[in-house]
Amino acid sequence: MSVGYDDNVFQTPTHGGSVPTQKVQVLETAGSPAGSVQVLVPSGDPNIPDSVQTVQVPAVAPKFRTVTIPGVPEAQRTASWITRTDAKWDVQFANRRTLFTFDLGGGLDYYWNRPGKKQDYTGNVSLVYLRKLTGRLQFTAEADASYQSQPDFSQPNQPTSGNLGSYLSANAKADVSYRLTPRFSTVTSVSYNSVLYQDAGPNVDNYASTTFGTELRYLFSPRLTLLGELRYSSDAHDNSAALDTASYYALIGGELSLSRRFTASLRLGESVQKFSSSGDSDSTPYVEATLNYRIAQQTILSWNGRYGYEEAGTPNTRTIVARSGLQLTQIFTPRFQGVLSVNFLRNTSTTTSDVADTVSEGSADGSTATAAASTHSVTTESVQDTLDTSLGFYYTLDRHWSLNLTYSYTMVSGPATTFDYYRQRLFLGASYQF
Numbered sequence: 001m002s003v004g005y006d007d008n009v010f011q012t013p014t015h016g017g018s019v020p021t022q023k024v025q026v027l028e029t030a031g032s033p034a035g036s037v038q039v040l041v042p043s044g045d046p047n048i049p050d051s052v053q054t055v056q057v058p059a060v061a062p063k064f065r066t067v068t069i070p071g072v073p074e075a076q077r078t079a080s081w082i083t084r085t086d087a088k089w090d091v092q093f094a095n096r097r098t099l100f101t102f103d104l105g106g107g108l109d110y111y112w113n114r115p116g117k118k119q120d121y122t123g124n125v126s127l128v129y130l131r132k133l134t135g136r137l138q139f140t141a142e143a144d145a146s147y148q149s150q151p152d153f154s155q156p157n158q159p160t161s162g163n164l165g166s167y168l169s170a171n172a173k174a175d176v177s178y179r180l181t182p183r184f185s186t187v188t189s190v191s192y193n194s195v196l197y198q199d200a201g202p203n204v205d206n207y208a209s210t211t212f213g214t215e216l217r218y219l220f221s222p223r224l225t226l227l228g229e230l231r232y233s234s235d236a237h238d239n240s241a242a243l244d245t246a247s248y249y250a251l252i253g254g255e256l257s258l259s260r261r262f263t264a265s266l267r268l269g270e271s272v273q274k275f276s277s278s279g280d281s282d283s284t285p286y287v288e289a290t291l292n293y294r295i296a297q298q299t300i301l302s303w304n305g306r307y308g309y310e311e312a313g314t315p316n317t318r319t320i321v322a323r324s325g326l327q328l329t330q331i332f333t334p335r336f337q338g339v340l341s342v343n344f345l346r347n348t349s350t351t352t353s354d355v356a357d358t359v360s361e362g363s364a365d366g367s368t369a370t371a372a373a374s375t376h377s378v379t380t381e382s383v384q385d386t387l388d389t390s391l392g393f394y395y396t397l398d399r400h401w402s403l404n405l406t407y408s409y410t411m412v413s414g415p416a417t418t419f420d421y422y423r424q425r426l427f428l429g430a431s432y433q434f
Helices: none
Strands: 002-006 022-029 035-041 051-057 063-069 080-094 098-111 119-132 137-148 167-179 184-197 207-221 224-237 245-259 262-275 281-296 299-310 317-331 336-362 369-396 401-413 421-432
Touching (some): 080 421, 245 281, 262 299
Antiparallel strands (some): 002 080, 002 421, 022 063, 245 262, 317 336, 336 369
């Protein structure tokens, strides 16, 4: 259980848009200009004909009334105290040929001062299974799923806003590795990733991606493994076929292990994305990199980076995201440690749309005109930067009880100043392990 404080529960923009109060003059009675009218004046005598006289009519001013249209003020930040409770259960099993881990958790966040819905439910499940079938053949499977309402900036293709409601994120991967020779081996894999929204609608759509890959590995030296990989990914949406894409990857890279303290991996190449409905395709460089380094006996540094296409959510829009994630763990004493995490994202979205042009043309005799319409493509680009950091301290009292203090700061900039916001959260908690 922990108690915390969130100073921006709705991710309200720092400089949000507003509409001022306006006063509008509305016409009640139309006026009329000054003028003259001819009036038939009876003579009163049957023997004398009636006469026509001109009478001057004065101008009548129009009448207006003032109507006040209320403005829309800039949205204000909403802060709230939070009570968080969660429970977790895990099991591990291992022998010389098999490894199995299973984790299950669930929790509740209660926002004391948040208008509307005050509860956010969370849940997660994950497992890893590894089986060494023969001396050359190995099977690995891993899966995880999480139910939450807050964005997770460390994972690709995830929502970046907490205002979309709760969602279920699921990931699964299975691969078979086979050693052809002492130096050559292959890895064939299939993976599945999806995001299912609890309240899917016009602005959010369920998303699923299936990826097939095959990798050839060459043990160049005891410290360096070279590799080449091909992937095919199919992305599908429940309610919008215009968002469906197919992607192809051709990658080369390697894995480096300089010592027990330093390991690194790199995959780079080209990816081609094609929209299934329109057939439009485009390509971009693709990069994956990881690094793990034990700086000292009690200091561990981990870094990962990724550059490539991610879920756009809009037809004819390609989103390229550059990700960088850093985690620094410092073990001060056997009972006390601190963890610093930093995630940076640069989201560049390019949208191509057709705009109609209207050209007027005169007819041969010049008396009429016709309109001929043509279209041209217009490309717009928007950039959004996200910085998400967290700092946590964990202290173990005894074999059952431990304390934790965590602070997180999130800042989003762009694509316009009216979208910029920052958010801070602070939690103090205790846990009991059976």
